[in-house]
Amino acid sequence: MSLLSIRNLTKTFGGLTAVSDLSFDVEEKSVVGLIGPNGAGKTTVFNLITGNYQGDRGDILFDGAAIAGLPIHRIVTLGIARTFQTIRLFQNMSVLENVLAGRHCRMKSGLLSSMFKPPAEKREEQEALRFALGELAFVGLKGQATQKAGSLSYGNQRLLEIARALATEPRLLILDEPAGGMNEQETEALVGLIGKLRERGLTILLIEHDMSLVMRACEKLVVLEYGCKIAEGPPLEVKSNPKVIEAYLGAD
């Protein structure tokens, strides 16, 4: 069974149709790339999945249950975490605090236990710290834990966003242009990281313009143009699809 199913999803802004009758599936433990020319509606699809936008028609099924209309944080709690196209870190907080923010939805202490700190709260805090440090080590930012997030390099900020998303223990990770602003080495490392994530059993849906990355990392591509799906399939197949070449690669 597929982890995420998009069914006939449509979203319009004013007169403009950003996403039109879109359907595709993301299989469990797969890496799927969403590609298409600028303005094709890719990020809009992401925002629809994560609940930042509400679709006009269609369904979004996660693990068989409809999630459209749920508040954003509920969707995160269900197991969908994301990164943002324009990096959205808590710039003035430390790297570690950023990851702890992702841990929030898996913690329980409320207002009173935060104030009075019973042993259970302390234990939970220790657990959270350990988990967060683990994720930082996983993305390779262990050494920068106490730095201000805003002081990290661009590439490392992208990695921190991934660590924050991982701290929510997602089943589906949505990456919006994870290689944006990275140099070649960093991109190379990112491909490795995606591989490691996959080994952990995560499902990944990503938008990326870097074709070499997409070709290597994804096992399925969904191609959008003007909000419509024009192709879907394994990377090599999609690459040779004349429609795609015309609309996307050719036009580039």
Add this chain to the structure above:
Amino acid sequence: MIDAKYKMGGFIALAMLLAVSPLFLNAYWVDVLNSVGLYALLALSLNVILGDAGLYNMGHAAFFAVGAYTAAYLNTQFGVPILWALPISGISAGLFGVVLARPVIHLRGDYLLIVTVGVGEIIRIALINNVFGVTGGPNGIFGIARPELFGFRIRRPQEFFYLIWGFVAVTVFLFARLKNSRFGRALDCLREDPVAAEGSGINTGRYQLLAFMVGAAWAGMAGCLYASKMTIISPESFSFWESVLIFIIVILGGAGNIAGVILGTFLIIGLPELFRGFASARMWFFGLAMMIMMIFRTEGILPHRPRIFKNLDRLLP
């Protein structure tokens, strides 16, 4: 690390000095400190909303008023001892904060600011117009009993000093813990970037309301202490200017920083007392000093800093 230890030691020394100050200060200066203490409570409570959660609230006096009037009403009408009214004041102000914030919480920055100003004014006007016949109109409520603690009646400024600053100490203790917790981090995230916070799985709407609730509840309890100290409360003590003053304290002291907020209170409430010698030019100096302080410490006197976690290595896998 050594630096932090010195800092901690400095704070403790200052706290000790403050604790013994009534022994060598005269009643007037002790009363100034009492005033500073009450405003410190108000500023700390606003700090949760404005400094931690980043919600522009310029109507904090409304919560202060709800707490003060609740306590005054319970005490004068039903003879509830004023310190027993403390939790009730807190609860009623907290509830009021939530009910009020619920419909307007989605407003952005400056729109929220004017709405809270509006709420503050509506409350003040309601108090003046003797709403429901319980507020006493422009006269306010008088004849509030002095507080009693273990059979000891608190009346002199020195005695109030320990009541008020004791409550400040408890507040600082609890709020400092709150900051270094799941709750505090959620508010930090909310202030930094609400969209990213929601995207990281934080229920931002709920935390906005909770911030209002905690801040309002504490302001309400400050109101109860205020009522017990003044023994008379009237609408002019809860004017727009009071809200502005508390707002100034938080920003000038350092939004989100507890020590900064308390320092700010000393400056904003204590400094004008030092300017008394200038008589009518007092407020002129005050305004000038405010501008200069802001220009030289643009993020407040003690700005908010990210938390330093100790002994991280121990936790690494």
Add this chain to the structure above:
Amino acid sequence: MEEFFQQLTNGLAVGCIYALIALGYTMVYGVLKLINFAHGDLFTLGAYLGLTLLTSLGLSGRLGPLLGLLLLAVLVMGFVALTGALLERAAYRPLRQSPRLSAVVSALGASIFLQNTIMLIYGARIHVYPQDILPKVALEIGGVSIPLVRILVFVVSLLLMGALFLFIQRTRLGTAIRAAAIDQAAARLMGINVDQVILIVFLIGPGLGGVAGLLVGLYYGQVNFTMGWVYGLKAFTAAILGGIGNIPGAMVGGLILGVIEALGAAYISVAWKDAIAFLVLIVILIVRPTGILGERVADKV
């Protein structure tokens, strides 16, 4: 019905003044995203300067009421505009890169400072404008009486607002101001001198506020040093009501606020008038979170 129309004109007269002051708030906010709390006190300054110039120069006696008042208005506008620009230089420019609320507190400090400067110079007593400048005539239109001074206030404020609107919409500088209001960084990249834009905004806004002060002095005849707070808060409310940063919004917001107050006083309760006005504001903001004419901004993700 007569009473209703009378109240409508009452409200519009008050609203005109609110609108004039609100323009200063909204222009400064548009470009700097700063609530200039000292604006109300610049308005007070205008009222006091007008009084000083009026009594010391005797302009209306020498040049006749109309020409004299015109010259007076120009002088007041100039002085207050200069003060506004100076204020920007001294109290706001150093804070341009810092958190937004820091500048707000600096503005509050500036407000206290200005208010007390005026008090120290002029004293705490209420000052009164000479009463013989304008003829005390009232027009009666179908039972609704409209004093001549009120018509003057209407005409002057509408003219000023119209002129400002044309300036913003039709001139190069106006376009620059609008561009800087939308995106300062982008405006800078397009070769717009943002510092110059800010300076101009701080000349025009306080200038209009100063004239509003003069009008209040002429219309009501009485000025005191604390009046900036009341008018400032109302005008700021008006600016938010209309959608802050939006120039036609400030005009609409001011007029609407004036009318709400008058009608609220007339048909509900005088004592609750301000509470009613704020309640309407809150309800409008709940329905339209960015004010009547404010553009809806979606969260960009």
Add this chain to the structure above:
Amino acid sequence: MKKAFVLGLTLVLAMAGAGLCLAAEPIKIGLMAPVTGSWASEGEDMKNIVNLLAEEVNAQGGLLGQKVAVVLEDDAGDPRTASLAAQRLATQGVKAVIGTYGSSVTEASQSIYDESSILQVANGSTAIRLTEKGLKYFFRTCPRDDEQGRVAAQTIRQMGFKKVAILHDNTSYAKGLADEGNALLKKDGVKIVFFDALTPGERDFTAILTKMKAAKPDAVFFTGYFPELGLILRQKKEMNWPVPFIGGDATNNPDLVKIAGKVAAEGYYFLSPPVPQDLPFEKTKAFLKAYTAKHGAAPGSIWAVLAGDGFLTVVEAIKATQSTDPEKLAAFLHSGQQKISGLTGEISFNAKGDRVGEVYRVYRVDADGNFVLQDK
């Protein structure tokens, strides 16, 4: 033994000497006044009057062989500042305090003075309850609101008005007077057709006037303060509405005519203790002359003059009892036998600390803007 005696004698002498030195210290009398804030003009006059009186007392050799020093504290017309000012005065060793203006402001300071056993003589705080608490050291030279309310109702009735509008400003004082007048007038069968409050500090009252006009009253009883009333009279004139206005003592200020203009102010009635210039006493005339010579203008309001009376009360009490002991001073003032000659006439107090005697007069503003005392 002898040594001990000498030592003892020296000690006693030293103490006496110290006592003498202390005697050269001035007697401190506190003045709590709104020198800043919205009532700053009242505070300014209070300060000037009390200082001038103190100079006169000192010129005549002071009190009990000591000079008198006036210690001024600003209450900013605000209860919180007032309580701090009171604490400050209480710690400076003042024997008595004059002030202040505004009932709620005075009230915030009352308990502090009472607990420190300091005599307080208020000058502009007319709220009834201030003297109903049984405070031993509290007195006032101004009359009470119920007295004014009584005179107001009586005047309105005598003038023959059947339908009256009452407008207050929701301050403690104005609301109290409005309520008092409302109750008394209703009892007399006068119909109250309008009862509401304006917002102090505003400028435009046309909305209120329009509403009031629609209620068609024969007269309007205004209990607020002069800055608003000046504007109201002016705007009423512009509306061509000839209804007579009767006001309370807070409108007794020469600036009223300046704000309203002579034409609009003409025919306005108000109740007040006599204005400074109308005080018929030689002593007062001489004082006002000296005051005008020094400050360029006569004091604006009667309330500041009543602060001067507060000062004279304290001075006379100290003279009469030859003591600064608050017990003795209070007992003297409570005795009802004192008949102190003040600027506003003879001053004596009842057991509650209220000034006795009828103080209120009816004034009318004439065409030249003068306040003309009406025959009773």
